[in-house]
Amino acid sequence: MSRLIIEGNHRLNGTVSINGAKNSALPVLAATLLARGTSEIHNCPLLSDVAASVRILRYLGCTVSRSGSCVTVDSLGLCRSDIPDTLMREMRSSIVFLGAIAARTGEAHMSFPGGCELGTRPIDLHLSALRQLGMEIIEERGRLECKVNGRLKGTTIALSFPSVGATENILLASVTAEGTTSILNAAREPEIIDLCKYLSRCGARISGAGESAVTVEGVDTLYGCSHAVMPDRIETVTYMAAAAITGGSLVLKSVNPEHIATVLPAFEEAGCNIISSDGEISIVSPKRLHRIRSVRTMPYPGFPTDAQAPTMAMVTVADGTSVFIENIFESRYKHAGELMRLGARIKTEGRVAVVEGVPRLSGAQVDCTDLRGGAALVIAGLAADGITEVTQIHHIDRGYEKLEQNLCGLGAAIKRVE
């Protein structure tokens, strides 16, 4: 298994260009199934989760090719409606294919995505919404056997929680359904807006994208189109935290500062000087960070849960005590134990984590527990005395393209050892 060897205490300085967003590319790639003909998805990041989605599209019969950051999908050859267990297990967010496969072929067969490091990751909201659209779903022996008699029928769906994945599945199932679908308490994340932009370019009729109430007028056919994936807002925060913990300064390009408007004040409270203009953010960090009084993760536009671990890493060496409240996932502090191996002082109790800043971290061997937790360990390793060895980095490769190369380009000393 490959691992990262980090020599700490190198200040980061320079410029980094942010890649396309994983959490937009994945639902957009699933959506290409709905479009007859060819779609060109530009700014598509080189990630293992994206590669897993491409494998699913190819298994289903699509022709998929990649040239640089552009993934081209021709769905004409679509001839299957099932996702093999191996592919489902490889990426639990493959559940986002359910609505698209069933809407396009009239059926869908896949295993339950199962849980992950963040908790049980239920899909009850997905299934109840798709049933309301007329999908017959049999759940047995860990599998989902889905069937559509005729055509899905639009209806009003009120989500008890603004689930990102459930909103995406409803959108993918309803854009070619009969009649109108209204989604109440829809997720408002920028990735939802990006998915709706792609679908609208294909001919879908969606209003209210990014708001809590979204209306979809079903159309008969969607046609392939070109789309550029939005910048990755979590990757943006990750690089900012990496600069901040090293006392460095960074210019981040190809970003959308609006997408992290509720994160920037936390970095400013930590003592960072941030200037954001269209498409760019510059951050200058203090020699020693201050604590962040409290970070509460919330659905968008609140503080993103995916930014919790990178921000926690950053404040492990801040002056004072920071408090985190994780309101989205039931168990998203697995990285705390590994940060403590580096000398961090963290106390977690249910959804609350209290981080008492320490003067220094010291390098150690640590294991990635999940994607954003792994990024947090790299961030902490950048500021730890001596050598930090980060293992299980396949978690990181799911959501960060060329992380160590980019960090080395900014002055970090990191090498990947196979």
Ligand code: EPZ
């Ligand atoms: C998406 O996951 C993202 N993944 C996650 O990013 C992100 O953390 C999450 O949204 C929240 O923003 C992708 O887009 C591929 P949810 P998703 O449905 O759709 C509960 C990363 O690091 N819930 O909004 O799974 C669920 O258990 C990943 O890039 C139900 O109870 O998130 C969780 O507590 C991690 N029933 C909460 O809602 C359901 O049917 C939020 O889940 C669905 C969700």
